[in-house]
Amino acid sequence: METSDDMEQRAKMLRAETETLLQSPDFIRSPVMSQLLRYLVEEAISNPNNPPKAYQVAVDGLGRTDDFDVQTDSYPRVQVGRLRKMLAAYYAARGTAERLRIPIGHYAVELQTGGITAEGKTGSATPIDDGLFLSLPAEKGLKRWLSHRPATYGLAALVFLGAVGLLWFLNSDRQDIFSTANASDYILPPKIYIERPQRAQMGPDKEKTNELELFFEDAFASSSQVRLAVADRPGGAFEETDGENAYLFKSELVAGQTGPRVKFSLTSLMQDENIWSSIVTLPDSPDDYPEKLGPLAGRIASIYGVISTDQRKHLPDDAMIGYACLLRFENYRSHREPDLLSVVESCIEKSLAADPLDSRILAAASFMAYLREEATGRKPDPKAGFQFARRAMVLGREDASANFALARSSFFNGNCARGKEFAEKAVELAPYEATVQAQTGAYLFGCNDPDATKYLRRAIALDPRGSIVAETALVLSLLEEGKNREALEFAEKIVPSSTGVGPYYDIAMAAVYASNSRNEESQTSWDRLVELYGKENDESAEQLLNRLIINPDLADRVFVLLSQTGVISDEQARK
Structure with missing residues (x-):
């Protein structure tokens, strides 16, 4: 049985280890996980023999409303699972003797020191392998x-x-x-708050609201461009903080002619202005959210999404770290x-x-x-x-x-x-990050992997206006398959003013026009590419493509195609 001195020492060790964890980059970037860890640790100190239940974790630890239903909502289990993985990854990188752990199937935090936990249980000094190492x-x-x-x-x-x-x-x-x-x-990265309805909705609307909120919490938590933040006071209501580098995401169910619709909006708290809004039809089932609402989540919080674009617009010249x-x-x-x-x-x-x-x-x-x-x-x-x-x-x-x-x-x-x-x-x-999908598809294309097209099309579905890498690779992939006409029809739908176009638009158009015997238009695209991105020295066409296209196989294929059709002259090729 623990004495009062033992309990006090245990509390000090738990809090000290918690503060160390909270100073690590991953926890600094994740306010939700930080709040959850603090809550579970304080529960472990104040109620060591009575760990919290899922409802308590949801309401007291994660700020859910009092009418939270643990039977229909797995939110606390999902978030504690995410915290468990973060702890495992942190200790895998450091190998410290003292570590916090959350046993599978429980919401109790234990402090492990060497082979024995602070609770007196035998444990392995090696982190449990959850497939994370x-x-x-x-x-x-x-x-x-x-x-x-x-x-x-x-x-x-x-x-x-x-x-x-x-x-x-x-x-x-x-x-x-x-x-x-x-x-x-x-x-x-800036914080993003998800505002929950201040007035609990009744019946199916309440369930739909919870499902939407859970989907976007998971979507934003997976983004590298934002830090998912919690509401400022229990119950889910949001209190604005003047000048904070953060965004407020709102969703509201509204009636539509053919069924319920969802009105979304995004507000910059630093600029105190609404910077984006959209109204979409509510998908029939949460199972459809990744396909139907995933592109919207990416539009907001991807590398070239609304938030990162707004951040670039206001980025100070001397901000470098x-x-x-x-x-x-x-x-x-x-x-x-x-x-x-x-x-x-x-x-x-x-x-x-x-x-x-x-x-x-x-x-x-x-x-x-x-x-x-x-x-x-x-x-x-x-x-x-x-x-x-x-x-x-x-x-x-x-x-x-x-x-x-x-x-x-x-x-x-x-x-x-x-x-x-x-x-x-x-x-x-x-x-929901189009860039990751696009790069995966582009490299698999270079490997002649048939799955390349799947990832390229997914990247374009996530961000039709910004996946130039995916669009370029998909055009070339269709050309490789001999689908020259389909490639041309697709390429002519690309919007050249897309975010992050760089040189890729002209590369794709030069290749697809050449493959469809439209050499004059191919030459125009190639000349524009050389003018905008070529160096003033004697850089050959092959060197230019290798500089612009990091995938060497893709660069070689474009060079061969444009050389064979005469768009790249013999003189340019020999430089």
Whole structure:
């Protein structure tokens, strides 16, 4: 039986470990998970033998209304499951002896120290494997690891050494860099609040409202562009905070001629203005929400969505660290403007100095390491790209960008099967992010994988106006299949003013016009591409395409097509 001193010591240890967790990047980016963790820890301290039930977690921990129905709504179970995964990923990266854990099937938080929990239960000092942990290869085994799964004890030993080396990196002199960097300049993604109806609706409307809210909470929680926030007071009502870098998302059921409709709106709290609204037909079943409402969620909170576009519009010139750097990085990744290269490289370096544990910045650094010599003036560094991707994965196992960083490493090393595995995990983690779908489809296209078209079409469905990478690859994919006419009909529907067009529109149009014997129009598109994105020096057409298209197979296919049709002259090809 615990004495009062034991209970006091246990409470101190629980709160100390909680505060450490809440200072980590993943929890800072997730106010909902932070609030839930605080609630469960305080319950573990005040009621150690009486853990909260699902209803208490929903109402007291997550701010649901008093009429919450645990029989029809799995919200608390889903959110606690997400918290359990975040804890597992955090400790997998650090290997600390003391750790918080939430046993499967319970809402009780336990403090594990070594092999024994603070509650006196025997536990494993190794984190429970929920499928969250990455097998780390030794550096010399890069190509073999990318091609095959570890299968021997000898390789397992190398895996262990790799993990030890990473932990040394995370806890050594890089922490001195962190302490000297100006971490106060580190910008986090804006918050998004979901306003719940202040007056409980009756009957089916109430159930539909809850289903809509749960869908968008899950959708926004999967976005890298926002931090899902909780209502400011219990019961779900929202109190505005003047000048906060945040957005308020509202939904309201309204009557329609053929059935119920939903009116959505998004308000910028910083600008105190409505920046987006839409009215759509309410899908018949929640099972239809991902297909019917997923594009709307992506329109709001994707990399080129309403919120990130608004953030770019108001981004200060000197904002360079954290989320601000990611905004600049995505601009460069899409447009490949040479003037942005040094800015992005500098802001990534500054961001890693301020927070070397940010998996999204590490993923961006991995991308930059793979850029071709035509873009940077230096040779690609696959070794550095892989190391950045591996660190990103260890620190952000549930981060789509980290998973895709490892997918990219595999694709670049010619392992399409391994690349597809990580890319599909990224798609699962960010189901409404058109860019992830588009990149997955583009790389699979380069691998001649028949699933490429599925992802490319999904990217276009999620963002018909902004998936230029997907549209380009889909046009070329149709051309590869000999569907020249279909490719042309699709290409002519592309809106050239789309967000993030960059050079891809002209590349697609030059190729599709050439394939349909419309060489004059193909030549116009090619000349415009050279004028806007070509360098003043003697850069050949092949070098230009390799600089603009990071997928080498895709770049080669476009070059061959345009050369064979005469759009690229012999002189341009020989430069």
